Amino acid sequence: MLRSKRFEVRARRPVNLDTFVCEDPALGLVAMNSPNDPAPSITVVKGRVVEMDGIEETDFDTVDRYIAAHAIDRSIAEEAMAIPSLDLARKLVDIVTPRDALVRLLSGCTPAKLCQIMSHMNVVEMMMALQKMRARRTPGNQAHVTNWRENPVLMAADAAEAALRGFDELETTCRVARMAPFNALALLVGSQTGRGGVLTQCAVEEALNLRLGLKGLTTYAETLSVYGTDEALRDGDDTPWSKGFLASAYASRGIKIRFTSGTGSETLMGYENGKSMLYLEARCLLLAKGAGAQGIQNGAISCVALTGALPEGVRAILAENLIAAALGLEVASGNDAMSSHSDMRKTAKLMLQFLPGTDFVTSGYSSMPRRDNMFGGGNFDAEDLDDWMVIQRDMRVNAGILPITEEQAVAIRLRAGQAMQAVFRALGFPEIRDDEIEAAAMAYHSDDMPERDLVADIAAAQSFLDGPLTALDVAKALDEAGFEDIARNVLAMQRVRVVGDYLQPAAVLDADFAARSAFTDRNDYLGPGTGYRVEGEVWDRLRAIPQEKSAIQMVPITSGSPGVVLKACGRAGIGADGEVVIGIGPAFAEGLDHTLCGLSHGEVLAALSEGIRSMGLAPRIVRIRDSADCGMIGWEATQLSGSGIGIGIQSKGTTVIQRKGLAPLDNLELFSQAPLLSREAYVQIGANAASHAIGKPPMPVPVRVDNMSRLRLIVHAMLMHKREIAAVTSDAPAEEMEMQLVV
Numbered sequence: 001m002l003r004s005k006r007f008e009v010r011a012r013r014p015v016n017l018d019t020f021v022c023e024d025p026a027l028g029l030v031a032m033n034s035p036n037d038p039a040p041s042i043t044v045v046k047g048r049v050v051e052m053d054g055i056e057e058t059d060f061d062t063v064d065r066y067i068a069a070h071a072i073d074r075s076i077a078e079e080a081m082a083i084p085s086l087d088l089a090r091k092l093v094d095i096v097t098p099r100d101a102l103v104r105l106l107s108g109c110t111p112a113k114l115c116q117i118m119s120h121m122n123v124v125e126m127m128m129a130l131q132k133m134r135a136r137r138t139p140g141n142q143a144h145v146t147n148w149r150e151n152p153v154l155m156a157a158d159a160a161e162a163a164l165r166g167f168d169e170l171e172t173t174c175r176v177a178r179m180a181p182f183n184a185l186a187l188l189v190g191s192q193t194g195r196g197g198v199l200t201q202c203a204v205e206e207a208l209n210l211r212l213g214l215k216g217l218t219t220y221a222e223t224l225s226v227y228g229t230d231e232a233l234r235d236g237d238d239t240p241w242s243k244g245f246l247a248s249a250y251a252s253r254g255i256k257i258r259f260t261s262g263t264g265s266e267t268l269m270g271y272e273n274g275k276s277m278l279y280l281e282a283r284c285l286l287l288a289k290g291a292g293a294q295g296i297q298n299g300a301i302s303c304v305a306l307t308g309a310l311p312e313g314v315r316a317i318l319a320e321n322l323i324a325a326a327l328g329l330e331v332a333s334g335n336d337a338m339s340s341h342s343d344m345r346k347t348a349k350l351m352l353q354f355l356p357g358t359d360f361v362t363s364g365y366s367s368m369p370r371r372d373n374m375f376g377g378g379n380f381d382a383e384d385l386d387d388w389m390v391i392q393r394d395m396r397v398n399a400g401i402l403p404i405t406e407e408q409a410v411a412i413r414l415r416a417g418q419a420m421q422a423v424f425r426a427l428g429f430p431e432i433r434d435d436e437i438e439a440a441a442m443a444y445h446s447d448d449m450p451e452r453d454l455v456a457d458i459a460a461a462q463s464f465l466d467g468p469l470t471a472l473d474v475a476k477a478l479d480e481a482g483f484e485d486i487a488r489n490v491l492a493m494q495r496v497r498v499v500g501d502y503l504q505p506a507a508v509l510d511a512d513f514a515a516r517s518a519f520t521d522r523n524d525y526l527g528p529g530t531g532y533r534v535e536g537e538v539w540d541r542l543r544a545i546p547q548e549k550s551a552i553q554m555v556p557i558t559s560g561s562p563g564v565v566l567k568a569c570g571r572a573g574i575g576a577d578g579e580v581v582i583g584i585g586p587a588f589a590e591g592l593d594h595t596l597c598g599l600s601h602g603e604v605l606a607a608l609s610e611g612i613r614s615m616g617l618a619p620r621i622v623r624i625r626d627s628a629d630c631g632m633i634g635w636e637a638t639q640l641s642g643s644g645i646g647i648g649i650q651s652k653g654t655t656v657i658q659r660k661g662l663a664p665l666d667n668l669e670l671f672s673q674a675p676l677l678s679r680e681a682y683v684q685i686g687a688n689a690a691s692h693a694i695g696k697p698p699m700p701v702p703v704r705v706d707n708m709s710r711l712r713l714i715v716h717a718m719l720m721h722k723r724e725i726a727a728v729t730s731d732a733p734a735e736e737m738e739m740q741l742v743v
Helices: 005-011 062-071 077-082 085-093 099-106 111-119 123-133 152-164 177-194 206-214 230-235 240-252 265-269 277-290 301-308 313-326 343-354 382-395 406-427 434-442 454-466 471-480 484-499 536-543 601-614 630-640 679-694 709-726
Strands: 042-045 048-052 142-144 169-172 199-202 220-225 256-260 295-297 330-332 363-366 564-571 579-584 618-623 645-649 655-659 669-671 735-741
Touching: 042 077, 048 062, 062 230, 062 240, 062 277, 077 099, 085 099, 085 111, 085 123, 099 123, 099 313, 111 277, 111 313, 123 313, 123 343, 152 169, 152 177, 152 406, 152 434, 169 177, 177 199, 177 206, 177 406, 177 454, 177 471, 177 484, 199 206, 199 220, 206 220, 206 240, 206 454, 220 240, 230 265, 240 256, 240 277, 256 277, 265 277, 265 301, 277 295, 277 313, 301 313, 313 330, 313 343, 382 536, 406 434, 406 471, 471 484, 564 601, 564 618, 579 601, 579 630, 579 679, 601 618, 601 645, 601 679, 601 735, 618 630, 630 645, 630 655, 645 679, 655 679, 669 679
Parallel strands: 142 169, 142 363, 169 199, 220 256, 256 295, 295 330, 579 618, 579 645
Antiparallel strands: 042 048, 564 735, 618 735, 645 655, 655 669
């Protein structure tokens, strides 16, 4: 079979490494609107739900019973369910309808009703609604901080940098489970080195997770997974009631909790009962609300590749985020697990949460390289930080990551390593050497770190967990070693646990440890001019990316030697036959010194002269003072040329060959792509100009192909042309120039 070469090329594109599957309701392979999903309905008798989504109370499974008893506001259920779903969808998008009114109404809706509302909305409408419905006014972000070698020094350094970059929460996990105490300790010390008030967690088995919290090493947890069917819950040895009890255990000890769910999990486990992924996720979200969780980590999470394999799967992921926000839950909106081989597809999915903002745009941005990510690889990682910050700057959007300089990063990483060294020394843990600290400050990934005795670290970590030491001992060790500010931050994290303010919905802590939550930082978006705006100091920080340069830094007045000395010798006159006049711009080798292709102005003049002489003619150089336009420079050169042939060249390198008698915008040859020219090209341009003068056919000029040159150099070109224009002297005559090349 003959194949189109274009189709063959496209078949090798990264996106075609992704998996795409046809819908099959019987297998649960439907993202939204399965024919097996129930129609919305509710019957409330004397304050008791006796029927929901077509199922009688006697036939309720455990999920139905829990939702009916604890999640649905029965006082408004019949009112809310009576409103057409399309009307509720329009209210979600409507900038006049306040968030509080919608949270009230949707709290009376059943899972099927919530899904039906979403079915009326396209992704743009969902994004508009999400901007209004997120709990906290100010969007934020969470980072993952892990490493393959379980190196506590590197982990502390990465945590400090992540905190300095503005992440509100940091999460770690373990390759070796018994290293959890040291990983949690490294995250605590590192985070409070970078910025006071950053919340941390260690994602391990629940009993161990709770023990770490009781020692004061962690401040939040999100490993409480819920599922939308009885069978899936049982497979995880859980019930809605056990999850509610565990949530209370965390909260009673001052540990902020949110549940985890996501479209596709029940299908992946084989217990979806033929329902759509979004319908089952709506049940999960109501379970989280009923259990008293302040928030949810959702957005397909680890199942994202399964949900994304289906038609409108990414739309369903956005819908689950919106349902969660509409129920009043804090939303950590996924974008953490690898979702696609295609950078374009990954970014398109990200924008659905990045642009409207969520409480946490990712539920774990991989702050380290992908190979060190023990969560199974990040959707975006340390290599993508610059892209992320540039997009924020492009769109004036705060997606929770702040720019920092290389110097700031190295300094804070060094300090975190030194703080960990002091803690390990004071508490009798295995030694942290100075070379480890230096390596952690400069490392790319954990392979750049010196080897540690992992067996000794594991033994010490277990002793730390089993013994009497707590975060208070960590604070004391830091204080006695001269790290008073970090010690104060660690101690303050223990105080906020006692106060409990950060257990409020969508709470994070400011640098002064005040809680910003759905109560103290309430989302008040009601259309243009309201709600969160990126402005003031935040905008100043977001736009000041380290790559940004001033005009003078980008195009210095002189960045080096132009490679030529040009001496003005008076007003230029008309020359004799046998010459080609090279007309140069007003700033050529006088304020500017290199072309866009990187050649010095001396090298360009030498190459043009070489080409002219190769055909037996002589070059003559004149400076055009009254114009910066390449066509006019060339046209004026022809008026002075004895042969009637002139070359016009701007300081940035754009060149034209012109003949006397042609209009200024007409020409013999134009070389407009200055970045693509080379010395060989300028030699041939000179030879071609001379060929035109003696009546010989010109030869092709060698020009490179670089489709990215415009993207790379357009700002440089503009700034150089502005400099050229600034050097123009109106009505000034052309000047004869004497050339002396400088080696």
